Amino acid sequence: MKIEPVAHNTLAHSVAERLLTLIADGTIRSGEKMPSERNLMDKLQVSRTTIREALSGLAALGIVEIRPGLGTFVKPDARDLVPHTLAALQDPNARPLAKTVKIARDNGSQDTSRPALPPPPEKPVRIPNLKKDRLATFELISWWERAQVQAARVMVVGAGALGNEVLKNLALMGVGNLFIVDFDTIEAANLSRSVLFRAEDNGLKKAEVAARRVKELNPDVHVQFFHGDINTQLGLGVFRRMDVVVGCLDNREARLALNRFTYRLNQPWVDGAIQELLGLVRVFVPGQGACYECTLTEQARREMSLRYSCPLLARQNILLGKVPTTPTSSSIVGALQAQEALKLIHKLPVDAGKVLHVNGMTNEFHSTAYTPDPECESHWVYGDITELPDRKASNTTLAEMLRIARDALGADALIELDQEIVTALECHNCATNTEVYRPISTVGYNEGLCPGCGELREVHMTHVITGRESFLQRPLLAMGIPPLHIVRAHNADEYRFFELTGDLPETIHFAHFEGGAQAPRAARIRLNARPQIKLGAPQPLAVAEQAPSSKPARPRVVLHPVK
Numbered sequence: 001m002k003i004e005p006v007a008h009n010t011l012a013h014s015v016a017e018r019l020l021t022l023i024a025d026g027t028i029r030s031g032e033k034m035p036s037e038r039n040l041m042d043k044l045q046v047s048r049t050t051i052r053e054a055l056s057g058l059a060a061l062g063i064v065e066i067r068p069g070l071g072t073f074v075k076p077d078a079r080d081l082v083p084h085t086l087a088a089l090q091d092p093n094a095r096p097l098a099k100t101v102k103i104a105r106d107n108g109s110q111d112t113s114r115p116a117l118p119p120p121p122e123k124p125v126r127i128p129n130l131k132k133d134r135l136a137t138f139e140l141i142s143w144w145e146r147a148q149v150q151a152a153r154v155m156v157v158g159a160g161a162l163g164n165e166v167l168k169n170l171a172l173m174g175v176g177n178l179f180i181v182d183f184d185t186i187e188a189a190n191l192s193r194s195v196l197f198r199a200e201d202n203g204l205k206k207a208e209v210a211a212r213r214v215k216e217l218n219p220d221v222h223v224q225f226f227h228g229d230i231n232t233q234l235g236l237g238v239f240r241r242m243d244v245v246v247g248c249l250d251n252r253e254a255r256l257a258l259n260r261f262t263y264r265l266n267q268p269w270v271d272g273a274i275q276e277l278l279g280l281v282r283v284f285v286p287g288q289g290a291c292y293e294c295t296l297t298e299q300a301r302r303e304m305s306l307r308y309s310c311p312l313l314a315r316q317n318i319l320l321g322k323v324p325t326t327p328t329s330s331s332i333v334g335a336l337q338a339q340e341a342l343k344l345i346h347k348l349p350v351d352a353g354k355v356l357h358v359n360g361m362t363n364e365f366h367s368t369a370y371t372p373d374p375e376c377e378s379h380w381v382y383g384d385i386t387e388l389p390d391r392k393a394s395n396t397t398l399a400e401m402l403r404i405a406r407d408a409l410g411a412d413a414l415i416e417l418d419q420e421i422v423t424a425l426e427c428h429n430c431a432t433n434t435e436v437y438r439p440i441s442t443v444g445y446n447e448g449l450c451p452g453c454g455e456l457r458e459v460h461m462t463h464v465i466t467g468r469e470s471f472l473q474r475p476l477l478a479m480g481i482p483p484l485h486i487v488r489a490h491n492a493d494e495y496r497f498f499e500l501t502g503d504l505p506e507t508i509h510f511a512h513f514e515g516g517a518q519a520p521r522a523a524r525i526r527l528n529a530r531p532q533i534k535l536g537a538p539q540p541l542a543v544a545e546q547a548p549s550s551k552p553a554r555p556r557v558v559l560h561p562v563k
């Protein structure tokens, strides 16, 4: 007796039918979000691959819409379409599911016979102009959506070895808007693995040079660079306006920060890491499997909390990350990251919450799913965000912000800052108290030492604004709250979120090097004219009392001992 194996797509097929009947009987409602993949896997007792195959089939049939980072939504008119779709599915001659693009796969799956990928019927066939159109050949890729790629906004955090590769690929593919973040400058050692940097760039800002070269590579791409610290200097409103965030980082602290920011705004992010010939790539999507923080071991958590227990040491350690690797590793991992970003832009399925390990020594690729941690502190998606079009971080004082919060939440509302703000450093030996007002992560260990006696001073910190503070007249910017940030307030019952939307035009513009990337000098002059975010810049009141008027171009707070 010969037993035929059950065809792989049969299972997805019956899952799709089952989902259709659930939509028809109202168990899953039209216009609403589908239950999570995990939930469906439990209920229907099938693998994630099968669920995804069924869902992408239903998406192709116009029943559901897959929105990466948000979930799968039942279309408002889905219920009416069910009878027709069910009939189509049951017709043995038409196998609509077999025609759908199949991307999802599980590691170790026996399924090697993937269905061919015909162009989706809704995409008109265009004859590309190979002489004039640099993106012409992409048009021949069946699922490529030129308009979507050109409209996409992608943030690349870290412009080192990985960042260079990711940016190069995104620019070549014509991804329309690139926001490049790095706080570092170029040194000779970067030249061995950074395709965008040249010897003459030594000492220049990585983010700026990368942006200029990306613009040279593809002048149709709009770029913006940000030379600053991802942990504290970028408002959440910036993340909110990105389609995908790609992390090209070399340290845990920045990854954790990126993970929390993106999670709060329900955004996907793509992580990459390299060391020697090893690499890994992972995509994190809120609500779909594990997030970055879920993947941290007890050991890693202990190390991090240990650092934070002596706050002024935290920052020093971050700067240690100098990873030995090769340009081949960064090419491979950076390419995979850019490719995942491209899929997310196209709303194609991705393997969220899994890690793809790349071993360049043995040429092995393997992927493993992480276990989500139900207790994970990162799992918090902000609710509705109130935009404040007239409010900027620089023109709104803490008192005004508190008033806005209390108008919405009542008189007992408090503002919760995202991290501890060092308000003062006090030396008990010398009986001095020095005002600081900067995020803890930007105050170095040496600054904590008393200039009078050399002892480590007591650090006064706060992360809640109650209305009783002595510094309520300080603007938010002078409390370390960056432009376009989303400020969080709560009363006993609920949280509300307020965006400093007045900062939007200056904070996100994608207009760097629009005049042409070839003239670095001219471009640099233009850039300097744009005000940079100065965290901890002296606030007006203090300046009036004590500040010399001949400040250097980039003012920093100096710590004045107060008698």
Ligand SMILES: [Zn+2]
Binding pocket: 290, 291, 292, 293, 294, 295, 373, 376, 377, 378, 379
């Ligand atoms: Zn988590």
Ligand SMILES: [Zn+2]
Binding pocket: 427, 428, 429, 430, 431, 450, 451, 452, 453, 454, 455
């Ligand atoms: Zn002292």
